[in-house]
Amino acid sequence: MTAPLTPPPPHEPSPHQAWQAPQPAGPAGGAHEQDGPGMKTEVREAAVITAAMALGGVLLGLLWLWLAPRVPLVGDVSGKNWIVYIKDTEGEQAIGVDGTFTLLALAFGAVSAVVVFLLRRRGGVPLVVALTVGGVLGSLLAWRVGVWLGPEKDVLAHARAVGKGVTFPAPLKLGAKGALLAWSVAALLVHLGLAALFGPRDPDPYQEGPYGAPPA
Numbered sequence: 154m155t156a157p158l159t160p161p162p163p164h165e166p167s168p169h170q171a172w173q174a175p176q177p178a179g180p181a182g183g184a185h186e187q188d189g190p191g192m193k194t195e196v197r198e199a200a201v202i203t204a205a206m207a208l209g210g211v212l213l214g215l216l217w218l219w220l221a222p223r224v225p226l227v228g229d230v231s232g233k234n235w236i237v238y239i240k241d242t243e244g245e246q247a248i249g250v251d252g253t254f255t256l257l258a259l260a261f262g263a264v265s266a267v268v269v270f271l272l273r274r275r276g277g278v279p280l281v282v283a284l285t286v287g288g289v290l291g292s293l294l295a296w297r298v299g300v301w302l303g304p305e306k307d308v309l310a311h312a313r314a315v316g317k318g319v320t321f322p323a324p325l326k327l328g329a330k331g332a333l334l335a336w337s338v339a340a341l342l343v344h345l346g347l348a349a350l351f352g353p354r355d356p357d358p359y360q361e362g363p364y365g366a367p368p369a
Contacts, residue, residue: 192279199279206265206287206336207294213261213336214298217325220257222249223304224323228312237308240320247328254299255332258292262339269340270347284344288337296333299325 224247225240266284273280303325305311315321327333 195277195279198273199283202269202280202283203287203290206284206340207290209261209265210291210294211298213257213291213295214302216257217254217295217299218302221253221299221325222246224250225320226308226312226323227320228309228315228317230317235309235312237312239323247326250325251327251329251332254296254327255329255335258288258295258332258335259339261291262288262336262341263343265336266340266343266347270344270351274348274351274353280344281341284340285337288340289333292333292336296327300327 224244226237227240228235228237230236265288269280269284300306304322306324308323311321312319
């Protein structure tokens with residue numbers, strides 16, 4: 154006679170089930186939350202950020218016009234021709250004009266990076282492009298607004314209008330064109346620092362068990 158065959162206890166797992174990875178329970182472990190919003194949402198957010206930074210260039214231009222020093226010019230008559238020259242040849246007003254724009258652009262870049270990080274703590278290529286393009290567009294608009302609203306650009310006509318030997322301000326001019334990149338550079342650096350310090354962290358794979366299970 155042979156011994157009766159008994160089935161395995163019901164609580165013992167099958168060999169095919171022992172190596173199955175545990176499924177995440179609930180939306181908290183889903184991959185979509187780890188990856189952030191979709192690309193369309195990121196592109197829309199980047200477009201809004203770019204437009205907001207570009208419009209902020211109007212404020213930058215007005216502040217530059219208000220705070221930048223003036224370069225004094227003097228008109229004189231030589232025969233029948235008018236000549237215009239700088240009154241203070243050793244002055245540093247021209248350097249101050251470029252420096253004022255650069256400092257204001259750096260401040261605008263830092264503020265815009267902080268605002269963007271507080272509204273959206275994740276990074277991404279669209280966000281980097283938005284900070285770069287928005288800063289350049291805002292700086293270009295600020296430059297043109299300051300020149301447009303600044304002193305008269307026709308210095309000879311201005312000299313004739315005020316008279317011989319009368320001091321008048323030179324047109325607002327940005328000599329160092331590299332200052333147009335200050336806004337973008339500051340925004341990228343500040344946002345990168347904030348993301349490195351306070352941004353979300355990816356889970357450490359060495360702190361998890363096999364197949365994503367919690368450590369023993």
